[in-house]
Amino acid sequence: MNGLHDMGGMDGFGPVQVEKREPVFHHRWERRVFGLVGGSATRRLAGPTDAFRFAIERMRPSHYLRASYYERWLTALATLLVEKGVVTREELVGRAGDSFPLSQPAPVLHIPTSARSQAPLFVVGDSVVVRNEHPSRHTRCPRYVRGKRGTIVRVDGAFRLPDVAAHRDVPCAEPAYSVRFSTRELWGTAAGATETIHVDLWQSYLEPA
Incomplete structure (x- = not known):
C-alpha cells in the first residue's frame, strides 16, 4: 500500500531530530x-x-x-x-471523553488463498529487478526499490508473505532474500559511488534482471 508511512527517499520533511538520552517512554x-x-x-x-x-x-x-x-x-x-x-x-x-480517531476502513481486496511455491528461484549472485507494482493491500516492498536492479546476497528461507498474512490466515510462506542495491541505482549521481544498502524482499517482489 502506498502512503506516507513509506517515507524512504521522500524529500521535504527536514532532518531527523535525534533526542539525546531519549527515554523508552515519554509518557x-x-x-x-x-x-x-x-x-x-x-x-x-x-x-x-x-x-x-x-x-x-x-x-x-x-x-x-x-x-x-x-x-x-x-x-x-x-x-x-x-x-x-x-x-x-x-x-x-x-x-x-472526546473523539477517538481510528484508521480508515480496509479496502475490498482480492487476496490469494493458495500457498505459493516455497522453492527458491534465485541464488546468491543473481541479478534481479524489483517488480514495479503499487498494491492497495499491505506490502513490505518499499517504493524506493521498485523497478530497481539489485543483487541477491543471501537466501533466507521461507517466511509468511506479509501481503497475504495481513489480510488472511492462510498458508503463505515463500522464499525471502537479502538484496543489495547501489545507492546510485536508487537515487542517482547525488548518492555515493561506493555506497550500497541491503533490503529484505520476498520472492514475489522480484524477477530476473
Whole structure:
C-alpha cells in the first residue's frame, strides 16, 4: 500500500531530530499502550503483526503525520479491536471523553488463498529487478526499490508473505532474500559511488534482471 508511512527517499520533511538520552517512554500512557499491544498479540485479539502494520498504514495522512510513535500503535490496536468486535467505537469515545480517531476502513481486496511455491528461484549472485507494482493491500516492498536492479546476497528461507498474512490466515510462506542495491541505482549521481544498502524482499517482489 502506498502512503506516507513509506517515507524512504521522500524529500521535504527536514532532518531527523535525534533526542539525546531519549527515554523508552515519554509518557505513562505510552507504557500502557506497549503493554496492551503485547498482551493483545499474546491472546491473538488483534491479528498478526502484518495486520497491525496495515492498520497503521490506513491512518489518515494528516493524523499519521501529527501522531507520535505510540499514538500510531494505539490507533492501530483500537482499529483492529473495533473491526474484530472486541470493543465498539462508542465505548472508546466514552472512555476517552472526546473523539477517538481510528484508521480508515480496509479496502475490498482480492487476496490469494493458495500457498505459493516455497522453492527458491534465485541464488546468491543473481541479478534481479524489483517488480514495479503499487498494491492497495499491505506490502513490505518499499517504493524506493521498485523497478530497481539489485543483487541477491543471501537466501533466507521461507517466511509468511506479509501481503497475504495481513489480510488472511492462510498458508503463505515463500522464499525471502537479502538484496543489495547501489545507492546510485536508487537515487542517482547525488548518492555515493561506493555506497550500497541491503533490503529484505520476498520472492514475489522480484524477477530476473
